[in-house]
Amino acid sequence: MIDPKKLDDIAQKLSDSMPEQLKTAKHEMSKQFKQILQTQLAKLxxxxxxxxxxxxxxxxxxxxxxxxxxxxxxxxxxR
Structure with a gap:
């Protein structure tokens, strides 16, 4: 499957791209992004x-x- 570190990196990049006002929830969003990515990739x-x-x-x-x-x-x- 996909390396969990790569999922962490993708989730981190997604949360980093969020507007500054939403960055207070950055850690929680990063966890949610990772969970969503894992769920969707598992379906493939x-x-x-x-x-x-x-x-x-x-x-x-x-x-x-x-x-x-x-x-x-x-x-x-x-022959």
Whole structure:
């Protein structure tokens, strides 16, 4: 999933962009922004970078095996 530190940074940037009059509630708003971001991101069907990279490698190996099998089949058909 997404790094909690990045969520904190995004929430902090959102609260920093608030008008000066609202900055008294800055800490509370930052917590609420973080909670909203976590809730909305949890609704998305996301995978971690590690899982994505693993699946990419699996797909690459599968393609290589398929190409090898296609070559063997072609050799057998040519006989």
């Amino acid at each position: 069907d996301l995978v971690s970078r590690e899982e994505f990279d693993t699946q990419t490698q699996v797909l690459l190996r599968t393609r290589q095996k398929l190409e090898a099998l296609e070559l063997k089949l072609q050799e057998l058909e040519n």
